[in-house]
Amino acid sequence: xxxxxxxxxxxxxxxxxxxxxxxxxxxxxxxxxxxxxxxxxxxxxxxxxxxxxxxxxxxxxxxxxxxxxxxxxxxxxxxxxxxxxxxxxxxxxxxxxxxxxxxxxxxxxxxxxxxxxxxxxxxxxxxxxxxxxxxxxxxxxxxxxxxxxxxxxxxxxxxxxxxxxxxxxxxxxxxxxxxxxxxxxxxxxxxxxxxxxxxxxxxxxxxxxxxxx
Numbered sequence: 001x002x003x004x005x006x007x008x009x010x011x012x013x014x015x016x017x018x019x020x021x022x023x024x025x026x027x028x029x030x031x032x033x034x035x036x037x038x039x040x041x042x043x044x045x046x047x048x049x050x051x052x053x054x055x056x057x058x059x060x061x062x063x064x065x066x067x068x069x070x071x072x073x074x075x076x077x078x079x080x081x082x083x084x085x086x087x088x089x090x091x092x093x094x095x096x097x098x099x100x101x102x103x104x105x106x107x108x109x110x111x112x113x114x115x116x117x118x119x120x121x122x123x124x125x126x127x128x129x130x131x132x133x134x135x136x137x138x139x140x141x142x143x144x145x146x147x148x149x150x151x152x153x154x155x156x157x158x159x160x161x162x163x164x165x166x167x168x169x170x171x172x173x174x175x176x177x178x179x180x181x182x183x184x185x186x187x188x189x190x191x192x193x194x195x196x197x198x199x200x201x202x203x204x205x206x207x208x209x210x211x212x213x
Contacts, residue, residue, distance in 0.1 A: 006031040006056040009208040013067035014055040015161035020071050022202040023152055024081045071154050083154045094148055097155035105133050109162045116169025116176055127177050141189035160197045
């Protein structure tokens with residue numbers, strides 16, 4: 001029996017879960033939903049996820065919503081190739097990263113990506129906050145192979161789709177703020193990390209299919 005992953009192409013949380021399955025080597029059944037056709041709002045899907053959001057994972061009689069909860073479940077259900085560390089201290093460090101990303105980074109990432117994709121003005125304070133946080137990751141990645149250490153962990157899985165989401169917005173935007181347009185290019189350690197992530201087995205196949213068109 002394989003886990004079933006309900007997802008939408010271009011959804012960063014969905015991509016996180018797909019990356020985690022891929023990096024852990026866990027086969028899953030893809031249940032791609034067409035957001036434009038409202039497939040995430042059908043009665044059958046709302047019975048699994050009342051908010052109509054993605055991702056959702058179904059495994060036997062278990063239904064898990066919210067990407068971070070899915071990653072935590074996955075690491076217990078399929079303990080091989082852990083993504084939350086292999087010691088108590090390592091796990092604590094990764095969870096600390098995840099909580100900071102959810103608490104401090106999620107809002108400026110979403111405001112930036114959605115602003116670019118929807119043609120909205122991105123507040124200078126958001127640009128500065130995002131730039132400052134990226135400077136912190138740049139400093140760390142000058143000394144680390146991955147945020148999780150020698151191998152990609154949950155923090156890497158969180159950040160990789162987020163930066164691609166912003167990059168997608170930059171590609172489609174007429175006038176992205178200069179600091180956002182060069183968010184990765186101005187930070188060689190992050191750029192190198194992005195390349196290392198992409199080169200991990202199977203990662204390139206997780207790229208949102210409609211972004212390839």
